[in-house]
Amino acid sequence: MTTLNVDYMLGLVPVLLKYLPLTLEMAAAGMVLALILACLLAVIRVLKTPVLNQFAIVFVSFFRGTPLLVQLFLFYYGLPQLFSALTAINGITATIMGLTLHFSAYMAESIRAAIVGVDRSQTEAALSIGMTNSQLMRRIVLPQATRVALPTLMNYFIDMIKATSLAFTLGVTELMGATQKEAAGSFLYFEAFLVAAIMYWIVVELLSWLQHHLEARLNRAYNR
Amino acid sequence: MIKLDSLRKQYGSTVVLNGMDLAIEQGEIVVIIGPSGTGKSTLLRCINFLEQPTSGHIAVGDLSVDVTRASKDDILALRRRTAFVFQNYALFSNKTALQNIAERWQIVDGWPKEKAHRKAMEILERIGLKDQAHAYPASMSGGQQQRVGIGRAMATGADVILFDEPTSSLDPEWVDEVLGLMKQLAAERQTMLVVTHEMTFARDVADRVIFIDGGRIVEQGPPKQIFQNPKDPRTRDFLQKILENNPGGG
Numbered sequence: 001m002t003t004l005n006v007d008y009m010l011g012l013v014p015v016l017l018k019y020l021p022l023t024l025e026m027a028a029a030g031m032v033l034a035l036i037l038a039c040l041l042a043v044i045r046v047l048k049t050p051v052l053n054q055f056a057i058v059f060v061s062f063f064r065g066t067p068l069l070v071q072l073f074l075f076y077y078g079l080p081q082l083f084s085a086l087t088a089i090n091g092i093t094a095t096i097m098g099l100t101l102h103f104s105a106y107m108a109e110s111i112r113a114a115i116v117g118v119d120r121s122q123t124e125a126a127l128s129i130g131m132t133n134s135q136l137m138r139r140i141v142l143p144q145a146t147r148v149a150l151p152t153l154m155n156y157f158i159d160m161i162k163a164t165s166l167a168f169t170l171g172v173t174e175l176m177g178a179t180q181k182e183a184a185g186s187f188l189y190f191e192a193f194l195v196a197a198i199m200y201w202i203v204v205e206l207l208s209w210l211q212h213h214l215e216a217r218l219n220r221a222y223n224r
Numbered sequence: 225m226i227k228l229d230s231l232r233k234q235y236g237s238t239v240v241l242n243g244m245d246l247a248i249e250q251g252e253i254v255v256i257i258g259p260s261g262t263g264k265s266t267l268l269r270c271i272n273f274l275e276q277p278t279s280g281h282i283a284v285g286d287l288s289v290d291v292t293r294a295s296k297d298d299i300l301a302l303r304r305r306t307a308f309v310f311q312n313y314a315l316f317s318n319k320t321a322l323q324n325i326a327e328r329w330q331i332v333d334g335w336p337k338e339k340a341h342r343k344a345m346e347i348l349e350r351i352g353l354k355d356q357a358h359a360y361p362a363s364m365s366g367g368q369q370q371r372v373g374i375g376r377a378m379a380t381g382a383d384v385i386l387f388d389e390p391t392s393s394l395d396p397e398w399v400d401e402v403l404g405l406m407k408q409l410a411a412e413r414q415t416m417l418v419v420t421h422e423m424t425f426a427r428d429v430a431d432r433v434i435f436i437d438g439g440r441i442v443e444q445g446p447p448k449q450i451f452q453n454p455k456d457p458r459t460r461d462f463l464q465k466i467l468e469n470n471p472g473g474g
Contacts, residue, residue, distance in 0.1 A: 121314035124274050128308035129328045129380055130300065139331055143318045221318050221360040 009191045012182060016195060019178040024203070026092060026174065027161040030099030034160075035153070037100060038107035045112045056108070063105035069166055072098040076170045091170035099163060103156050110152040114145035147218040154211040158204050165200075175199060225250040225415055226271070226384055231280035231291070233263070233270055233439075240266045241277070242439035248384065251413035255426040255447075258436035259462055264419040265311075267436070268386045271417075272306045273299045285383045304332070307377035311389040313369040315361040321372045322348065322357040325379045344379065351375045351405055367398025371405055378409070385409070387418040423466060427451055435459045 041060065044052045063071070076094040080087045118141045126136035165176035173181070175196055183192035226248040233241040240263045248254050256264050270277040270291075271284075277291040284305040289298045315324050326344035329335040335343075348354045351371045361369050370390060377385045390406070391399045403425050410416060410429045420426065426433050427447045434444040435456070443456045454460045 119314070119317070121310055121312055122316055125308070125310060125314040125316065125376075127274065127303060128272055128306075128310075129376065130304035130332045131327075132300065135331055139327065140316050140318070147318075221320075222362050223360075 005188055005191050008186065008188055009195050012192060012195045015182065016175060016178055016199060019173060019175045020199060020203075022092075022172075023161070023164050023175040026095055026099065026164045026167060027157070029096045030103065030160050030164075031157050033096070033100040034104040034107055034156075037104035038111050041104065041108035042111035042115060045108065046115050060105045060108055063101050064109075068098060068102045068163055069169065071102055072166055072170060091167055091172035094170055095164065095167040095172060098166075099160055102163075103160055107153060107156055110149050110156075111145065114149035115141060117148055118144045147215075150215060150218060151211070154207065154214075158207055161203060161207075162200060225252070225285065226417070227281075227283040227288075228271070229281035229283075231267070231270060231282065232278045233266055233275060234278050240439050241270065243280070244440065246434075246441070248415065248417060250383075250415055252431050253410045253416045253429055254418070254432050254434060255430040256417065256419045256434045256436055257421070257423070257426060257462070258442075262437050263439040264436055265388050268308070268388050268417065268419055271386060272303050272308060274308070304380070305383045307380040307382035307385045309370070309373050309377050309385060309387045309390045311392050313361070313366070313373045313393075315369055315372055315376070317361050320358050320360055321353060321364070321368075321375075324361075324372055325375045328376070328379045344375075347375045347379055350378070350408075365398060366394045367401045370394060370398070370402045374402070374405055374409070378414075384415040384417060387416060387420065389419055389421070391420065391422060421466065423451070423463075435462065437462070 041056045044056045047053075072094060075097050076089065076091060080089060122140055122144075123136060126140045131139070164174060167174050168177035168180060171177075179192050179196040183189045186192065226246070228244050228246040231241055231244040231246075232239070242263075244263075244267060256267070258264055266275060269275040271282060273294070280291055282289050282291060282302065284302060287298075287301055287305060289302060294302075315321075316327065319327065322341060322344050325347050326337075326340040329340035329343060330337055345354065345357065348357050351374065353368060353371055353375070356364060356368060356372075361372070364372070374385075374390070387406070391402050394402060399422070403422060406416070406418070406425070407429055418425075418430075430447050432444060433447045433450040435442045435450060435454075435458070437458050443450065443454060443459045450459065451463065454463060
C-alpha cells in the first residue's frame with residue numbers, strides 16, 4: 001500500500017475551492033426556487049383548489065417517483081429535441097431546473113403536513129378576535145408551520161447541495177467535475193476525491209450548525 | 225344588544241339548532257345549561273360564524289345579518305363585535321401571554337406595538353397575571369392559560385363575550401380562579417353568554433338561566449325559578465341527574 005500524498009491534497013484545496021461557489025450557487029438557487037414552488041403546491045393542496053389540486057398531486061407523484069438523474073437527462077438532452085427553443089439550455093440551468101422540480105415535490109409534502117398540523121382551534125381563536133384569513137396565516141399558522149417544517153426542509157437543502165454533483169454528468173465543471181478532471185490528470189483518485197468529500201462534509205456541517213441555532217430560536221416558545 | 229331570530233343549524237338531515245329565538249340585554253349575564261349534544265356549543269359557534277348557520281337572523285349591537293346572505297364583511301364585522309372563550313383555551317402557542325392579548329389591537333386594529341403592549345399590560349394586571357406577561361402558553365398552568373384566554377377576549381372590547389364551557393378541560397384545582405375572574409367580569413356588567421356545567425356559577429352569577437334540549441329553548445328564567453321550581457319535566461330530569469352526580473356543584 002502506498003502512503004497518502006498529503007502535499008498533493010493540500011495543493012488541491014485552493015484549486016478545488018474555486019469551483020465551490022458554483023456548487024453553492026446552484027444549490028442556493030435551487031433551494032429558493034424549490035421553496036417558492038413548494039409553498040404554492042402546499043397551499044393548493046391545503047385549499048384543495050379544483051384542477052390545480054389534481055395537477056399538484058400528479059406533479060408531486062412524478063417528481064418524487066423518478067430518479068433525479070433521469071430527470072436531469074430528460075431536461076438537458078430530451079427537452080431540446082422536443083422544443084427547439086430550448087437548444088440553448090446549458091448544464092447549469094438544467095441542473096437548477098431539475099433540483100427545483102425534484103425537491104419542490106418533496107418539500108411541498110412536508111410544508112403541507114406542517115400547515116395542516118397547526119392546532120385548528122388556534123385558527124378559530126384568530127378568527128374570533130377578528131383576524132382576516134391572511135392575517136391569521138401570517139401571524140399564527142405560518143410561524144408555527146415553519147418551526148415544524150424547518151428540520152426536514154434543512155435536510156432537503158443538505159441533500160440538494162450534494163445532488164449538485166450530478167451536474168457533472170451534464171458537463172458542468174463544479175466541485176465534482178473539477179475533482180474528476182484533476183484526478184484524471186494526476187491518477188491520484190483517492191486523494192482527489194477525499195479532498196472533495198471533505199469539502200462537501202464541511203459545508204454540510206456548517207449548515208447543520210446553522211440549523212441547530214435556528215431550531216433553538218424557533219423552539220423558545222415551547223420550552224416548559 | 226344580541227338578538228337571534230329563528231336561528232337554525234343542520235348538518236345534512238341532522239337538526240342541531242331548531243329555530244332559536246333569543247334576546248340578551250346589555251350587561252346581562254346569561255347561562256345556558258342542558259344535556260351534551262343538544263346544540264349549546266353550536267349556538268355559540270353560530271353567533272360568530274365559527275359554524276355557518278343554516279338560516280335565521282343574528283343581530284349584535286347595530287349590526288343585523290341574515291345568515292343566508294351574510295357577506296365576508298358581515299361575518300368579519302360580527303366577529304369583531306363578539307369575543308369567544310374556548311374550552312381548550314386555544315391560546316396562540318407561538319406568542320407570549322402579553323402578545324396573545326395585544327394581538328387584537330396590534331394586528332386587527334393596527335395600533336402601534338408599544339401602545340398595544342401597554343394596554344395588554346393593563347389587562348394582565350386585571351386578570352392577575354402580570355408576572356406571566358412574557359411566558360409562553362406551554363409553560364403556564366391550565367388555569368393561567370384560560371385566564372389569558374379571557375383576557376384576550378376582554379381586549380377585543382366586544383359587545384358580548386361568548387364562553388364555551390370555559391372550565392370543562394381544567395383540573396379541579398384551577399376551576400375556581402377561572403370562575404373567580406368570570407364573576408369579576410360579571411360584577412363589571414360585561415355582557416356574557418356562558419355555556420357551562422358549573423351549576424353554582426349559574427345560580428350565583430346569572431341573571432337568567434336558559435335550559436336547552438333538542439336544539440331549542442325548553443325553559444328560561446331567573447336562576448331561582450329554574451333551579452327551585454323548574455316547570456318542564458325535561459329540566460327537572462336534567463337538574464336532578466346533574467345534582468346527583470355532582471352534589472357540590474348544586
